[in-house]
Amino acid sequence: MAVWFTSDTHFGDPRILRIDKRPYPDLATHDAALIAAWNAVVRPEDNVWHLGDFALGPSAERIAEILRGLSGTKHLIIGNNDGAGTLQAHGWASIAHYAEISVDARRLVLCHYAFRTWNGIGRGAINLHGHSHNKLKPIPRQYDVGVDAQGPAPISLADILVSRRRRTTPWVSVEP
Template sequence: MTVYFISDTHFGDPRILRLDRRPFRDLAAHDAALIANWNGIVRSGDVVWHLGDFALGPDRARVHAILAALHGTKHLIVGNNDGPGTLDAPDWASIAHYAEIRVEDRALVLCHYAFRTWNGIGRGALNLHGHSHGQLRPAPRQYDVGVDAQGFAPVTLSALLASRKGRKAKAPAEPSA
């Protein structure tokens, strides 16, 4: 079992292509690419922590179908754009605004938002967050797991730690339609 982290997928959100200048021709291509990237990495026995802003839109059935199509056991840390269609989706293993977990023997503090300080910071705990869309300057022991900062795909803790050392993985390509 591998544990992955991701944030700010914004499935179904037409604003995201313009606001973040995501490199997709339209929202359908955006959503298809993110789903393909996720399922190309994550296997059914893996765990994914989605740190908020999963999807937006009035079409609950579509939001639920996207979540059901994604591989792995999925946990949601609620973001500011997660509405009823995301929050009532039946395929979340858990839903919370904050979590403290251990992965690869590291203490992690998970929230949609970046913190200036957090529980365990003095003992090496890391803060994983989204919300900033790759726009915050990296701080020690703090990692943006949003798709804009991580190549539009879920990322492991090992990959996050390596990225700070200049070994960031190349972004997956958009699948052809």
């Protein structure tokens, strides 16, 4: 069983193509590409921590359909754009504003928002967050796991930890 992280998918949100300049011609292509990227790496037995802003705009039925179409056991850390349709959709194993977990013997503090300081920072804990859409200057042991920082597919902790060495854009492929 693998553990994956992502944030700020913004399924169904028409603003995302314009504001974040995601390389898709339309929202349907955007959503299909992110679903395909997710399912290309996540297996049914894996866990995915989505750190907020899952969807904004589509109906509750469409949100539930998207959620059903994504592989893995899904945990939601609530973001500022997660409304009732996202929060009430069946398919979340857990929903919270904040979580502390361990992966690969590393202590992780998960929230939609980046922290200036967090529980365990002095003992090596890592803060994973979304919300900033790759616009914040990173600080030690803090990583933006959003699609604008890491690409359209959920990412493993090992890849997150080396992501600052990457020199290429996270948008490797835009094909659904």
